Amino acid sequence: MSLRGKIGAGAIALASTPLILFLGTWEGTGQNIVYGDKLARGLPTVCKGLTEHTSPYPLVIGDFWSDARCAEVESLVIRKGQLALADCLTNQQIGQNTFDALSSHAHNVGTSNTCASRAVGLINAGHLAEGCKALAWAPNGTTPVWAYVTDAAGQKHFVPGLHSRRRAEARLCIQ
Structure with missing residues (x-):
């Protein structure tokens, strides 16, 4: 059963x-x-x-969003992103935790980036443990990935909080 099929069946x-x-x-x-x-x-x-890249509504600095509006739009955005993510996941053995970890990654870096990642390639090839580890680490196992931001001058900077998130996603992914 495809991942979309598992979603449709409630699995x-x-x-x-x-x-x-x-x-x-x-x-x-x-x-x-x-x-x-x-x-x-x-x-x-x-x-x-x-963000403006995910929300169906405009975002204006300083505007207030109620908890109810946040919950409604978050659910819509997360579900839409997850359906797109499901289309690039071909490994039939993916469970809820792996899907949630990849969904978090996609929510943060963009679904197309997650789908094109080494992690998803490995997971789709049946290498779940290695793919989950690839959410946080380069192939050498010691260099962080997906934990850098580029400033206005084009310089890349390591962000410890992003790497903490990537490590948490990797742990969730393999559970």
Whole structure:
């Protein structure tokens, strides 16, 4: 059964409660006022990481979003992202934790980037443990990946908090 089939059959949940809680750990909770995310060069962001690239509604710095609006739009955005992610996952053995870990990664770096990642390539090839590890580490096993931001001058900077998130995603992925 395909991953979309597992979703349709209820074996894999979209916007699962554990995923929402996991995203809250990394994206914050109570972010009801649209702010300029410093790590994303001022990208307007609200709720649990909603941006102008994911939200169906405009984001204006300083605008207030109610908890109900955050929950509604987050659920919509997460589900939409997960359905797109499901289309690039071909390994029939993927379970909820792996799907949630990849969903968190995609929510943070973009679904197309996650789908094109070495991690998804390995997972699709049946190398689950190696693919999960690849969410946080380069092939040498010691160099962090997906934990850098590029500043306005084009310089890359390591962000320890992003690497902590990647390591947490890798742990969730393999559970």
